[in-house]
Every structure is written in C-alpha cells, then in structure tokens.
Amino acid sequence: MAYAHLVIALALVEFLVFGFAVGQARKRYNLPAPATTGHEVFERYFRVQMNTLEQLVIFLPSMLLFARYVNPDIAAALGLLFIIGRAVYFRGYVRAPAARHLGFVLSAIPNVALLVGAIIGTIRAIAQR
Numbered sequence: 001m002a003y004a005h006l007v008i009a010l011a012l013v014e015f016l017v018f019g020f021a022v023g024q025a026r027k028r029y030n031l032p033a034p035a036t037t038g039h040e041v042f043e044r045y046f047r048v049q050m051n052t053l054e055q056l057v058i059f060l061p062s063m064l065l066f067a068r069y070v071n072p073d074i075a076a077a078l079g080l081l082f083i084i085g086r087a088v089y090f091r092g093y094v095r096a097p098a099a100r101h102l103g104f105v106l107s108a109i110p111n112v113a114l115l116v117g118a119i120i121g122t123i124r125a126i127a128q129r
Helices: 002-028 040-069 072-095 097-127
Strands: none
Touching: 002 040, 002 072, 040 072, 040 097, 072 097
16 A cells, blocks of 8 residues: 555655746746746646646545555555656646647546556445445
C-alpha cells in the first residue's frame, strides 16, 4: 500500500508544480491576479492546472479504493501512468492545444481503470460480508 500512497503524493507534487508554472506564466505575460484570461499562452498553463484539478477529483479516491479493494501495486502502476500522462498533457497543451491528446489519453485510461476497478472491488467486498 505504501507505493500507492507514494504515487498519490507524487501526483499532488505534480499538481503543485503546475500551480507554480501558472504563477510564473502570470508574471511572464504580465497578467495580474485575479485575471485568468488575457494572454493565450497563460490561458494554456491555467487550463492545464484546472483540468488536472478536475482529474484529481476522480484520481485520488479511485486510487485509494482500488488500492484497498483490488491491488495496491497495480494501483501504483496505474497512478504512475496517470502522472506521466499529466506531464505529457502539460507539455503538449502549453506548446499547442492540439498537441494535448496523447497526454489526455495517457491520464484518462488509468483514471477510468482505477474508477471501474474501485467500483467492482468495493461491490465485491460488500458482497463478501
């Protein structure tokens, strides 16, 4: 279970890094807070951060449930793929929005697998009571 917990912590570190990148982009493109629009490249950074936040809402509980009721090592492996996917998504989207697709797929597949596994594993655990 420790590997799964480590992967969760790494995903949160990645999210913090994305937040720092948004702050740097805000300075670079002279976009004072609280503005979230005004420069196309800044908006890409901001959108990556917000999309990642949206994905974390699914990822974190799914990862924990999958690790608990299915397999913590498989959860950790899927979580690492999610983190890699988010990094690829970040690089692609900031360069050009059309280049975000590979990263999206690399993070969506593990998210779906974790969620489906979490649901099935939890139902099995309930049925065994």
